[in-house]
Amino acid sequence: MPEPSVGDIVHYVSYGTPGGEYGKECRAAVITAVVAGTDRGKDEHGVTTAPAVVSLAVLNPTGMFFNEQVAYEGSAEDGGTWHWRADD
Numbered sequence: 375m376p377e378p379s380v381g382d383i384v385h386y387v388s389y390g391t392p393g394g395e396y397g398k399e400c401r402a403a404v405i406t407a408v409v410a411g412t413d414r415g416k417d418e419h420g421v422t423t424a425p426a427v428v429s430l431a432v433l434n435p436t437g438m439f440f441n442e443q444v445a446y447e448g449s450a451e452d453g454g455t456w457h458w459r460a461d462d
């Protein structure tokens with residue numbers, strides 16, 4: 375996985391509503407801070423053992439919000455996580 379850096383545009387996965395009226399959606403987001411990157415927490419084989427945690431400015435169709443401590447998840451499966459656009 376590429377190292378995340380400030381200014382990268384990624385996807386943030388919105389939470390769906392509990393009743394299922396709205397599902398999870400990929401939203402555009404700009405990385406505003408890298409809290410823990412992929413170059414940290416590697417084991418002796420170079421395998422990343424810690425998730426890439428970033429802060430995001432999330433661009434929803436009807437507004438923006440700012441989120442700190444967002445964990446990387448390599449898919450759109452889990453709300454409240456981020457992934458690269460190429461992961462879709």
Ligand SMILES: [Zn+2]
Nearest residue numbers: 385400450462
């Ligand atoms: Zn996505």
